[in-house]
Every structure is written in C-alpha cells, then in structure tokens.
Amino acid sequence: MAENGVGASVRRKEDYRFLTGKGSYTDDLNVVGQTHAYFVRSPHAHATINSIDTAAAAAADGVVAVLTGDDLAADGIGPLICGVNVTSDDGEPHRAPVHSALAQGKVNYVGDHVAVVIAETLAEAKDAAEKVEVDYGILPAVTDTATAADDDQQQIHEVAPNNQCYNWPFGDKAAVDAAFESAHKVSSLDLVNNRMVTNPMEPRAAAGEYNSGTEEITLHLTTQNPHVHRLVMSAFNQLAPEHKLRVVGPDVGGGFGVKIFRVLRRVGCRLGLP
Amino acid sequence: MYSEELVVGWACRKVNRPVKWTSDRTEAFLADAHGRDHVAHAEMAMDKNGKFLAMRVNTTANLGAYLSTFATMVPSYLYAFLLAGQYSTPLIYSEVKAVFTNTAPVDAARGAGRPEATFLLERLVDVCAEDMGLDPAEIRRRNFIPVDAFPYQTPVVQCYDSGDYNAALDKALALADYEGFAGRAEEAKSRGKCRGIGLSSYVEACGIAPSAAVGQLGAGVGLWESAQVRFNPTGNVQVFTGTHSHGQGHETTFAQLVTEQLGVPIENIEVIHGDTSKTQFGMGTYGSRSLAVGGVAIAKACEKLIEKGKKIAAHALEAAEGDIEFADGNFAIAGTDKAMNIAEVAFNAYVPHSYPEGLEPGFDENAFFDPMNFSFPAGTHICEVEVDPDTGVVEIVKYSAVDDFGKLINPMIVEGQVHGGIVHGVGQALLEGCQYDSDGQLITASYMDYAMPRADNVPSFDVDYAPTNPPHNPLGVKGCGEAGAIGAPPAVINAISNALGIKHIDMPATPENVWRAAQTATS
Amino acid sequence: MNVNGESISGEVEDRMLLVEFLREHLRLTGTHVGCDTSQCGACVVHVNGVSVKSCTTLAVQAEGGDVTTIEGLAINGELHPMQQAFKDNHGLQCGFCTPGMVMSAIDIVNRNGSDVDEATVRKELEGNICRCTGYHNIVKAVHAGAKNMGG
Structure with missing residues (x-):
C-alpha cells in the first residue's frame, strides 16, 4: 500500500482552510457593485393573487428593482421542472402542475415566492419588501397527508383531480393476495413517517454576476451538482445557453439532498435531439 | 433546483x-424541500416458522405544493424497490398514492425513499417477531437472503450485488452484547427505568445509478461520472471530478486513490470540483455515489496515464513499450535498473523534443465510468435505550453499527459519515417533527420550535464493518453516506417499543409521546 | 475594539450586530450565520476571552473589547491545539459549524479545565449544532484539544 493510499485514515486536506476560517462559502463572496435580493413570500398557504402593487417598494431607498412573475414570463424564463416520470395506474403520466419561479396568479404554500426586491443593501431590500402590496383571495388549505385526496378536499391544482399526483401500483397483486389467503399468520402495522426539514447548517444561497461584454452569467450556488444545474437552467429555463452560463459550487456547508438537482427526463427530446 | x-x-x-x-x-424552514411525510399500512404473510411469504404495502406520500426536482421518484422507485430489504420474501405488492398539499415541496433528504422503506419494513419485522413469539434477531436470520444467493434478484426490480447479512448481524449482536441485555434490563428496572433493545437490518441502493437501469425507468440522460487527471510539467497532479464535495472529504479520498495508483505524493495532488468552467461535465454528488461512480472514473483515467506513460518511457529509455513495467510511481525496463519516475515522464511529455510520429505529447487523461449496477450497502444497527416512564425521556445508552460498505478507502472519513448518518436518523426518531397547522402555517419554522439533535442528545457510537466484495465495482466500494440515516430510525423505535412493551410508537418519540405511550402501556 | 490583535475602529449603526461587523466590514467571513434565533452557534467568537454568540451581540457592545475570531487562533500558520485536535480527530466535515465549535470548545476547556468529562463537554456543546459529524468526533476532538491546551 502506498503511504497515504487506499485504506489509510489520512487526515483531510480540506481541513486547514475550514479550521482557520478560510473556507469560501457562497455567502462569503463579495464583489464590487453587489446588490442584495430579498423575496416577498406568501403568508398564506393557499390563495389567489388578485393584484401586486410594487410602486411604493420600487420607490423606496436603495431599491434597484422589484420583479414579479409577470416579468419572469415576459423574459421567457421557463418554469421549474420535475425530472422523473412515474406512470399512474390509469396509464397516464403523473400530474405536474406548472411551477413558476415567481408565482403567477396563485400561491400554494406559506413561503411561496411572490416577488423579489433587489436593493443596494439587504436591510433596504427587506424594508422595501414590506412595501409590496399583494391582494390575496384566501382559499381553504390542504395540509393532512392521509386525507389530502379525499373527495371533499379543496382542489389545489386544476391538472391534479383529487390532489393526486399519481397512484402507482407495483407487483403481482393477485399472487400476493393469494399468498395472504393461505398464510399461517398475518402481521400488520399502520405507521407515519414524520416530515423532516433537512437543515444543512449552511443555508442556501445564490450569487449571480453578468458580464455584458461576454454575455456570460456566473452563478455561485449552494449546489451538490453544478453541471446539472447549468444544463437544466439552460435547456428548460432558457436562462442562457450552456456555454454562456457558468455555475460554481464553492465550499458547500452540507447537502443531504436539499441542494441536489438531477434530471432523468428526456433532456434530449427537449433539446430537439433524436 | x-x-x-x-x-x-x-x-x-x-x-x-x-x-x-x-x-x-x-x-430555509419555509422553502427548502422537506423530507419523508408518508402514511402507510403494511402487512406481512408468514408460514408457521415465521418465514415471510408475501408483503403488501399501501402508502400515501405527501409531495407538497409543487413537484420538486426529484419528488416523484423518492416515494416510488427509491422506496418500493427497497421494500425487500435483507429478506427473501418472494412476493411484494406496493401501492403508492402521491398527493399534493399546501405545504413546502417534499424531495430527497438523506437516504431519500430508502429510510422510509427501511423504517416500514424493520418495524413490521419486529411486529412479526412479537406475533410469532420469536426473538427479533431470530426472525431476521430465518428470512435473510443467504450468502450463497448473490447476486440476488428481488421481486422489486433490484438485483443485489453482494452481501453477508448473517455476518453483519452476528458482529452487531456481539458488539452490542445482545446476550447480556436481559441482565441490564433487570438492573434498570430496579432503578425504575425501562430498558429496551432494537435491531435494524437495512439495505440501501447506492451509486445511483447505472444509465441502463435508469433508462428502463424512462430516463433520457446517463448517470455516469467523469474524471480528468492532469499532470503539470513539474510533476504535480490536478484531478478534476464531476462529483461534488460538501463535507464528504473528496479532496482527500480521491487524492488517496491517485497516490495509490500513480505513486505521486499526496501533497502533490489537488482535487478540483464544483465549477462548470474548470471541470468536465459531471453528475454531482447524491445517493452516496461519488466514490462508487466518480472514484472509478478517476481510477480509469489513471490507468490511461499509465498506458501512455509506458509509451513515453519506452521512447525516452530507448526500450520496447512491452518491456516497460510500472510500479510505485516508476516506469522501469523489466529486469534492469533503468527507470524514470512518473514526474520525469510528465516533464518529458511536455518537452517532446524528439518524439517520433504517433507519440502524442502531453500527460493528461479523461475517463468516464458508467456502472453496471447500483451498489447495495447493508448492515445491522442495534440501539439500546433507557426510558424514564415518569417523564417519557429516552436516553440512548448504547448504539452499535456494523455495516458492509465494501472496501474502505479512508476509514476515518467513512466512520465520520456513519456517525453523522446515525444522528440524522436519531433526530428523526426522537426529536424532529415538521408541523403545519390546519391553515397551512408552518409552526416549526425555527430552531426554537424544531428540535435538532444536539451533542447531549446522543452518545458516542460503536462502529464496525462486515465487508463483502461487490463484483460490479472495480474499486470494490459501495457507498456510506446515507447508511446511518436509514438504519437508525427503526433501531431506535424498535428499542423504545421493546422497552415499553408496546406494538408501535410514531416518530418523533418525544418525551410527551413516550410518556403517553408509557401511561397507556401500564394502565 | 481589538480584533485578533489588531486595533480596529469604525462607525456603525446602533443596530449592527457584531457578526455583521466582522463579516461585512472586516471581511472576516470565517464566523458564520446558521440561524436567526441564536441557537446554532456557528457565529461564536470570543469577546474578552469569553465565548459569545456574535449574532446576538451588538457591535457596539464589543466597543473597546478584545475580540478573537477563528481567523485569529492560528499563530504564524501553526494551528491552535484545539484546531489541531479537530483535524486529527476528524471533528469536522462540511466545515460550516466548525469555527463556532472550535471557539466554544476552547471556552469549555478554559472554564472546566483540561480533564473535563464527556458529559460536561456534551452538555456545554448544546448551543452548537452540527448536522454532519454526529458529534462523536467533535467530543473526541474537544478532549484531545483539552489535553494539548493543558500541556
């Protein structure tokens, strides 16, 4: 075995920078002319957006821009995608509601993204965010897993009757049922798998920079897979062509799946490839 | 995204x-993707010896308000396909209903689908043991896939690569002093405490995924990984990987692979990742795949360098390429003391003053690796708890984990991954519960309201290994990042159920929930 | 104030937090912010030799004081015994909670001595959350660091 080779508990090469405060996480990056973004989020779990008035916020101290879902749509930025198809028992693909990065006409959970305020300082962005006037039409909320698909529940998405995304059976039901019929003993259990918030210690962050000379966007992200981020932002969201978009995952403070992005859908089809 | x-x-x-x-x-609490959130009913049919004949599972999975990137796959392919666990149950039927709610999107969280499958199965197995009057270790043993059955085709798609489940169980029972538990329970009882012990024998699927396997599921992209290993003219090495490190220590582990293979001192090796303008295309890091897929790509690039180095050394040493041997960082003419070390070869490759036609300058190779199969780490975790029936407080007094991760490249880093995973799982079992009220307001939106595991909630752990050799993986590695989060929740809940003599308690088993269960159990 | 041995002065708003002053004015980004309720401990620094959460300390409260951050521990590139112990014992993974952990650990040893027991270490680390390590190796590191600091 080579010294420090396979099987050796080599002390980590990355530790010195982390132990001396020299790690470089996304929020540690600062560039000249940097502005700060703060999101206006829905305080309601389920509501229509009747109107958004950004005038007062846009006029507030230090504000560079206040942007909404309409601006996003006008620029042709596509919705967020889900990458994996599951075929339901009716033979149809799973139901996939449109997920705009900034809400368009409706919010569907507390924290949903309504608008973004960009200002010279974070404090100014936060102050201005409070001046964005949103007229909501509050709808009943669905929160319980077990009863979400019941007939009397409020519908969340038109494309998903009974709030069902899919019903996916797998296995030979008849054979299994027959085995149960003839079993010596059947044990059963009802259980809940509790909802968790993953909580890597570094909160998510994004820092974008545009070079108008080269027309290139550089995006530093708390990401577990920068290339796939770039591919999807380019192919599905039309943010910029892949060769004009650089995605960097600098030091990332824990992932555990929350900062992951992957796509299994037919990217090739979307790109018009065979 | x-x-x-x-x-x-x-x-x-x-x-x-x-x-x-x-x-x-x-x-982060409001808008990060959340994890888990299933409601399930599970049944197991057994013969008179407690042998599993068939399993039936009905699951409702909450996907939140919108589909996050991975959402549809987590409670389907990553869940139902792991329901066989370590057992030879011949028939399995699963039905998963995925629903929308007015809550944050739900997506992958450490383990993604596999902890949900394992919690359900390993809890059900304990209920089966109780119903059949068998020891939990015994019922597992009776149903384990035997060591000579690998590669083993489960009834739920997956074909397990390698495993010796009895070996891990035996080692874990010894590590936990399972035999001595009755005495410790008796002693605890004299202090008014209820002591319980719980087993969890899990399988997980890592190294997601072979392109062929995901292709069958309707995927349009491959899930290979790539690497570039570049020598600079002065002999140091830059390793570019498509995987990403956010705590796993790839900068060290991958450098170890290269120093092992090429004989370059580890301090002269730099691993570079996470920048689309520096590294070639890669799929990133998830599903404990970096070493099992990305590590192999690096090894393959190193192999190419060795082949090229032989050509260069043959030219420089005026020998036939077939006579050059490579070992310990040196290219030598077989049977002679004429040799060049790999740094000299690298320099030569960039100063090709007299290269013949056909000998390409430069010392820099790319490789892609697409695995033949997932890898299937497995193991047995044993948790021992002491419950105070008057307060409902659960103390984990001992936790033993024996895992099969295949070959370990850096045991220190692997052990750290196991520790972290266990505490993530203990957090789910004892502390963490994300709660919305009926209006859809998140009432656990800060660390004041959402209990994260802290240093005084957990003990130190006993960790050991029972490795097998996965035939599909050229490095013999499996993956270790999620094992603890998968193994721990059922081990903890089985221990609490055992301590209180109850069939089941839902997670999180907070003092309030445990106290209520204890009151019901004794009334 | 004195930060890592250097005299620093600056005009700040009354409401500016110490962590903002360190990160944004002095660009000492080793001190992290991991929560907004003073729970996670990623922001722990020493003020006059005692650990404080810099996310709940106003910058003006440290006026005239001696502030030590993670950047001020190593001397001429040589790690403080506690930093070295974290490296030797793999007491860190992603590194985000690490600066706060190390600063808290030093304070724990300063207050409890170098033969501090495991239960005390675990109890006193209660204000520092780590999601990666499971604490096992952090506790080991604190003990090893305690010995080295004591010697």
Whole structure:
C-alpha cells in the first residue's frame, strides 16, 4: 500500500482552510457593485393573487428593482421542472402542475415566492419588501397527508383531480393476495413517517454576476451538482445557453439532498435531439 | 433546483449588477424541500416458522405544493424497490398514492425513499417477531437472503450485488452484547427505568445509478461520472471530478486513490470540483455515489496515464513499450535498473523534443465510468435505550453499527459519515417533527420550535464493518453516506417499543409521546 | 475594539450586530450565520476571552473589547491545539459549524479545565449544532484539544 493510499485514515486536506476560517462559502463572496435580493413570500398557504402593487417598494431607498412573475414570463424564463416520470395506474403520466419561479396568479404554500426586491443593501431590500402590496383571495388549505385526496378536499391544482399526483401500483397483486389467503399468520402495522426539514447548517444561497461584454452569467450556488444545474437552467429555463452560463459550487456547508438537482427526463427530446 | 437560484441568475442580467441572496433559517424552514411525510399500512404473510411469504404495502406520500426536482421518484422507485430489504420474501405488492398539499415541496433528504422503506419494513419485522413469539434477531436470520444467493434478484426490480447479512448481524449482536441485555434490563428496572433493545437490518441502493437501469425507468440522460487527471510539467497532479464535495472529504479520498495508483505524493495532488468552467461535465454528488461512480472514473483515467506513460518511457529509455513495467510511481525496463519516475515522464511529455510520429505529447487523461449496477450497502444497527416512564425521556445508552460498505478507502472519513448518518436518523426518531397547522402555517419554522439533535442528545457510537466484495465495482466500494440515516430510525423505535412493551410508537418519540405511550402501556 | 490583535475602529449603526461587523466590514467571513434565533452557534467568537454568540451581540457592545475570531487562533500558520485536535480527530466535515465549535470548545476547556468529562463537554456543546459529524468526533476532538491546551 502506498503511504497515504487506499485504506489509510489520512487526515483531510480540506481541513486547514475550514479550521482557520478560510473556507469560501457562497455567502462569503463579495464583489464590487453587489446588490442584495430579498423575496416577498406568501403568508398564506393557499390563495389567489388578485393584484401586486410594487410602486411604493420600487420607490423606496436603495431599491434597484422589484420583479414579479409577470416579468419572469415576459423574459421567457421557463418554469421549474420535475425530472422523473412515474406512470399512474390509469396509464397516464403523473400530474405536474406548472411551477413558476415567481408565482403567477396563485400561491400554494406559506413561503411561496411572490416577488423579489433587489436593493443596494439587504436591510433596504427587506424594508422595501414590506412595501409590496399583494391582494390575496384566501382559499381553504390542504395540509393532512392521509386525507389530502379525499373527495371533499379543496382542489389545489386544476391538472391534479383529487390532489393526486399519481397512484402507482407495483407487483403481482393477485399472487400476493393469494399468498395472504393461505398464510399461517398475518402481521400488520399502520405507521407515519414524520416530515423532516433537512437543515444543512449552511443555508442556501445564490450569487449571480453578468458580464455584458461576454454575455456570460456566473452563478455561485449552494449546489451538490453544478453541471446539472447549468444544463437544466439552460435547456428548460432558457436562462442562457450552456456555454454562456457558468455555475460554481464553492465550499458547500452540507447537502443531504436539499441542494441536489438531477434530471432523468428526456433532456434530449427537449433539446430537439433524436 | 429552487426558485431563488433561477431568479438570481435571471435578475443579475436584468439589472446588470451582481446580485446575492442568502436564505435565513426561517426561509430555509419555509422553502427548502422537506423530507419523508408518508402514511402507510403494511402487512406481512408468514408460514408457521415465521418465514415471510408475501408483503403488501399501501402508502400515501405527501409531495407538497409543487413537484420538486426529484419528488416523484423518492416515494416510488427509491422506496418500493427497497421494500425487500435483507429478506427473501418472494412476493411484494406496493401501492403508492402521491398527493399534493399546501405545504413546502417534499424531495430527497438523506437516504431519500430508502429510510422510509427501511423504517416500514424493520418495524413490521419486529411486529412479526412479537406475533410469532420469536426473538427479533431470530426472525431476521430465518428470512435473510443467504450468502450463497448473490447476486440476488428481488421481486422489486433490484438485483443485489453482494452481501453477508448473517455476518453483519452476528458482529452487531456481539458488539452490542445482545446476550447480556436481559441482565441490564433487570438492573434498570430496579432503578425504575425501562430498558429496551432494537435491531435494524437495512439495505440501501447506492451509486445511483447505472444509465441502463435508469433508462428502463424512462430516463433520457446517463448517470455516469467523469474524471480528468492532469499532470503539470513539474510533476504535480490536478484531478478534476464531476462529483461534488460538501463535507464528504473528496479532496482527500480521491487524492488517496491517485497516490495509490500513480505513486505521486499526496501533497502533490489537488482535487478540483464544483465549477462548470474548470471541470468536465459531471453528475454531482447524491445517493452516496461519488466514490462508487466518480472514484472509478478517476481510477480509469489513471490507468490511461499509465498506458501512455509506458509509451513515453519506452521512447525516452530507448526500450520496447512491452518491456516497460510500472510500479510505485516508476516506469522501469523489466529486469534492469533503468527507470524514470512518473514526474520525469510528465516533464518529458511536455518537452517532446524528439518524439517520433504517433507519440502524442502531453500527460493528461479523461475517463468516464458508467456502472453496471447500483451498489447495495447493508448492515445491522442495534440501539439500546433507557426510558424514564415518569417523564417519557429516552436516553440512548448504547448504539452499535456494523455495516458492509465494501472496501474502505479512508476509514476515518467513512466512520465520520456513519456517525453523522446515525444522528440524522436519531433526530428523526426522537426529536424532529415538521408541523403545519390546519391553515397551512408552518409552526416549526425555527430552531426554537424544531428540535435538532444536539451533542447531549446522543452518545458516542460503536462502529464496525462486515465487508463483502461487490463484483460490479472495480474499486470494490459501495457507498456510506446515507447508511446511518436509514438504519437508525427503526433501531431506535424498535428499542423504545421493546422497552415499553408496546406494538408501535410514531416518530418523533418525544418525551410527551413516550410518556403517553408509557401511561397507556401500564394502565 | 481589538480584533485578533489588531486595533480596529469604525462607525456603525446602533443596530449592527457584531457578526455583521466582522463579516461585512472586516471581511472576516470565517464566523458564520446558521440561524436567526441564536441557537446554532456557528457565529461564536470570543469577546474578552469569553465565548459569545456574535449574532446576538451588538457591535457596539464589543466597543473597546478584545475580540478573537477563528481567523485569529492560528499563530504564524501553526494551528491552535484545539484546531489541531479537530483535524486529527476528524471533528469536522462540511466545515460550516466548525469555527463556532472550535471557539466554544476552547471556552469549555478554559472554564472546566483540561480533564473535563464527556458529559460536561456534551452538555456545554448544546448551543452548537452540527448536522454532519454526529458529534462523536467533535467530543473526541474537544478532549484531545483539552489535553494539548493543558500541556
């Protein structure tokens, strides 16, 4: 075995920078002319957006821009995608509601993204965010897993009757049922798998920079897979062509799946490839 | 992917200024993808010896308000396909209903689908043991896939690569002093405490995934990984990987692979990742895949360098290429003391003053690796708890884990991954519960309301290994990042159920929930 | 104030937090912010030799004081015994909670002595959350660091 080779508990090469405060996480990056973004989020779990008035916020101290879902749509930025198809028992693909990065006409959970305020300082962005006037039409909320698909529940998405995304059976039901019929003993259990918030210690962050000379966007992200981020932002969201978009995952403070992005859908089809 | 990331990328061009956004913790609770959230009913049919004949599972999975990137796959392919666990149950039927609610999107969280499958199965197995009057270790043993049955085709798609489940169980029972438990329970009882012990024998699927396997599921992209290993003229090495490190220590582990294979001192090796303008295309890091897939790509690039190095050394040493042997960083003419070390070969490759036609300068190779199969780490975790029936407080007094991760490249790092995974799982079992009220307000939106595991909630752990050799993986490695989060929740809940003599308690087993269960159990 | 041995002065708003002053004015980004409720401990620094959460300390409260951050521990590139112990014992993974952990650990040893027991270490680390390590190796590191600091 080579010294420090396979099987050796080599002390980590990355530790010195982390132990001396020299790690470089996304929020540690600062560039000249940097502005700060703060999101206006829905305080309601389920509501229509009747109107958004950004005038007062846009006029507030230090504000560079206040942007909404309409601006996003006008620029042709596509919705967020889900990458994996599951075929339901009716033979149809799973139901996939449109997920705009900034809400368009409706919010569907507390924290949903309504608008973004960009200002010279974070404090100014936060102050201005409070001046964005949103007229909501509050709808009943669905929160319980077990009863979400019941007939009397409020519908969340038109494309998903009974709030069902899919019903996916797998296995030979008849054979299994027959085995149960003839079993010596059947044990059963009802259980809940509790909802968790993953909580890597570094909160998510994004820092974008545009070079108008080269027309290139550089995006530093708390990401577990920068290339796939770039591919999807380019192919599905039309943010910029892949060769004009650089995605960097600098030091990332824990992932555990929350900062992951992957796509299994037919990217090739979307790109018009065979 | 998240709204904020796309919006920042778009906005920086729109306002033509750099834009930075950083989530605060409350926003993280509100808008990070959440994990788990299943309601399930499970049944096992057995013969008179407690042999599993068939399993039937009905699951409702909450996907939240919108489909996050991975959402549909987590409670389907990553869940139902792991329901066989370590057992030879011949028939399995699963039905998963995925629903929308007015809550944050739900997506992959450490283990993604596999902890849900394992919690259900390993809890059900304990109920089976109780119903059949068998010891939990015994019922597992009676149903384990035997060591000579690998590769083993389960009834739920997956074909397990390698495993010796009895070996891990035996080692874990010894590590936990399972035999001595009755005595410890008796002693605890004299102090008014209820002591319980719980087993969890899990399988997980790592190294997601072979392109062929995901292709069958309707995937349009491959899930290979890539690497570039580049010598600079002065002999140091830059390793570019498509995987990403966010705590796993790839900068060290991957350098170990290269020093092992090429004989370059580890301090002269730099691993570079995470920048689309520096590294070649890669799939990133998830599903404990970096070493099992990305590590192999690096090894393959090193192999190419060795082949090329032989050509260069043959030219420089005026020998036939077939006579050059490579070992310990040196290219030598077989049977002679004429040799060049790999740094000299690298320099030579960039100063090709007299290269013949056909000998390409440069010392820099790329490789892609697409695995033949997932890898299937497995193991047995045993948790021992002491419950105070008067307060409902659960103390984990001992936790033993024996895992099969295949070959270990850096045991120190692997052990750290196991520790972290266990505490993630203990957090789910004892502390963490994300709660919305009926209006859809998140009532656990800060660390004041959402209990994270802290140093005084857990003990130190006893960790050991029972490795097998996965035939599909050239490095013999399996993956270790999620094992603890998968193995721990059922081990902890089985221990609490055992301590209180109850059939089941839902997670999180907070003092209040445990106290209520204890009151019901004794009344 | 004195930060890592250097005299620093600056005009700040009354409401500016110490962590903002360190990160944004002095660009000492080793001190992290991991929550907004003073729970996670990623922001721990020493003020006059005692650990404080810099996310709940106003910058003006440290006026005239001696502030030590993670950047001020190593001397001429040589790690403080506690930093070295974290490296030797693999007491860190992603590194985000690490600066706060190390600063808290030093304070724990200063207050409890170098033969501090495991239960005390675990109890006193209660204000520092780590999601990666499971604490096992952090506790080991604190003990090893305690010995080295004591010697």
